[in-house]
Amino acid sequence: MASGRVVGSVRDTSGAIVVDAQISATTLGAPDGAPVEARTDRDGAFALDLTWPGGAPTQVYLDVRAPGCAALAWPALSDPRAGGVEPGTTLALDLVLAPGFGLRLLVEDANGQSVAGAEAEVILNNTVAHACSWPSSPWGRRSRPLTTDVEGRVEILGLVDLPYGERYFVSIRHPERAEAWIDHAEALPREAGWASTRVVLSPGHEMRGTIRGAPEGAAVLAALRDVAVPGCHGVVRRAITDAAGQFVLTGLREGEHTVQVSGPGVLPTTTALHVPASAPIALEVPAGRVLTVRVRGKGAQAVVGAVATAEWSGGYVEGPAGATGTVALVLPCASRVEVCVRPEGGRGLLGFAVIDPGAVAVDLDIDVSACVPWTARVVDDTTGADTVGDCSVAVRPVGADATFHF
Numbered sequence: 001m002a003s004g005r006v007v008g009s010v011r012d013t014s015g016a017i018v019v020d021a022q023i024s025a026t027t028l029g030a031p032d033g034a035p036v037e038a039r040t041d042r043d044g045a046f047a048l049d050l051t052w053p054g055g056a057p058t059q060v061y062l063d064v065r066a067p068g069c070a071a072l073a074w075p076a077l078s079d080p081r082a083g084g085v086e087p088g089t090t091l092a093l094d095l096v097l098a099p100g101f102g103l104r105l106l107v108e109d110a111n112g113q114s115v116a117g118a119e120a121e122v123i124l125n126n127t128v129a130h131a132c133s134w135p136s137s138p139w140g141r142r143s144r145p146l147t148t149d150v151e152g153r154v155e156i157l158g159l160v161d162l163p164y165g166e167r168y169f170v171s172i173r174h175p176e177r178a179e180a181w182i183d184h185a186e187a188l189p190r191e192a193g194w195a196s197t198r199v200v201l202s203p204g205h206e207m208r209g210t211i212r213g214a215p216e217g218a219a220v221l222a223a224l225r226d227v228a229v230p231g232c233h234g235v236v237r238r239a240i241t242d243a244a245g246q247f248v249l250t251g252l253r254e255g256e257h258t259v260q261v262s263g264p265g266v267l268p269t270t271t272a273l274h275v276p277a278s279a280p281i282a283l284e285v286p287a288g289r290v291l292t293v294r295v296r297g298k299g300a301q302a303v304v305g306a307v308a309t310a311e312w313s314g315g316y317v318e319g320p321a322g323a324t325g326t327v328a329l330v331l332p333c334a335s336r337v338e339v340c341v342r343p344e345g346g347r348g349l350l351g352f353a354v355i356d357p358g359a360v361a362v363d364l365d366i367d368v369s370a371c372v373p374w375t376a377r378v379v380d381d382t383t384g385a386d387t388v389g390d391c392s393v394a395v396r397p398v399g400a401d402a403t404f405h406f
Contacts, residue, residue: 002052002087009044010095017044021066028059052087053323058304068193070100071158103156104196107148114152118174119145177201178253204251209281211245220263222247227256261285288330291362295325298369305344312337341366
């Protein structure tokens with residue numbers, strides 16, 4: 001595999017050197033998905049050696065945290081036609097961290113015993129737009145989960161005072177215990193730049209079930225979400241079916257849940273159920289057809305991170321292209337499906353296709369090397385003044401008549 005480096009320095013907004021800042025770097029599509037980590041030295045400097053999966057251009061992300069500072073998520077956004085940062089590149093960055101605070105958690109059971117191995121995850125919840133987000137990072141709308149030590153303690157760095165309409169939601173999970181959460185973590189009392197609280201995890205319930213209708217031998221994912229969780233917390237428990245289509249989910253809270261089933265050749269379905277269940281459950285899933293999208297840039301290089309979205313009447317699925325520039329989606333067999341391929345970040349359009357009902361398997365190749373940036377201004381027809389401002393999209397000529405798909 002090809003390699004590259006990220007070097008630089010970290011300071012705060014006053015210009016002071018930040019010593020011992022935590023730096024995590026990730027290349028999109030890396031085989032193990034694990035970040036490369038380093039800390040700043042006494043001069044505030046850092047250096048990380050990264051691997052480029054497959055030797056192809058890829059996206060590079062940094063997550064930077066330090067006590068008393070806000071987190072900084074730095075995406076190395078690049079031209080989607082090139083597919084990302086070139087292998088062998090040395091990125092030199094001078095990073096500045098704004099003021100922030102940290103969160104210290106002590107996780108115990110109902111008897112006051114420490115719970116080691118629990119995961120704490122922070123979600124930035126926009127209570128006005130009813131959407132969750134986190135600064136651009138490979139972990140999407142969440143922070144990277146951190147694990148409690150043998151004393152049940154964990155420290156989360158990089159939080160900030162939030163504007164109106166936003167809040168921190170902290171999920172604390174353990175495989176054998178029911179999930180706990182902290183809502184509005186930013187409102188906890190602080191001392192010397194740290195907010196601290198104790199979290200109690202109660203015993204969790206178990207659910208067993210069987211998934212029927214999937215292709216023989218397919219490993220199907222059952223993902224359970226607790227509908228009582230505030231905000232848009234999302235899935236909290238996952239299990240993969242065995243050869244007999246059976247699965248086990250543990251550490252569940254009592255109450256109403258939804259379970260989403262997905263996997264190769266399986267159309268994603270969602271079912272409501274109650275925990276604990278009186279008996280093992282059986283879920284029937286409809287078969288689907290597989291769409292394989294391959295995205296290529298200049299020189300037929302794989303475009304990593306491009307997002308393919310397939311939409312039909314009543315539903316949609318989407319997924320990012322991996323290290324080979326390929327993404328596989330499962331579609332309904334009897335529906336007309338529209339497929340859009342966009343660069344990572346969502347701005348512009350790299351490709352568009354319509355898939356008619358009936359085809360069992362569909363291969364779609366998107367060549368984005370011919371895409372060109374195009375800038376438009378929207379103005380008032382009477383006054384000539386800007387009405388929206390500048391917008392940028394990507395267009396691609398199709399055929400000799402030079403029409404465009406948007």
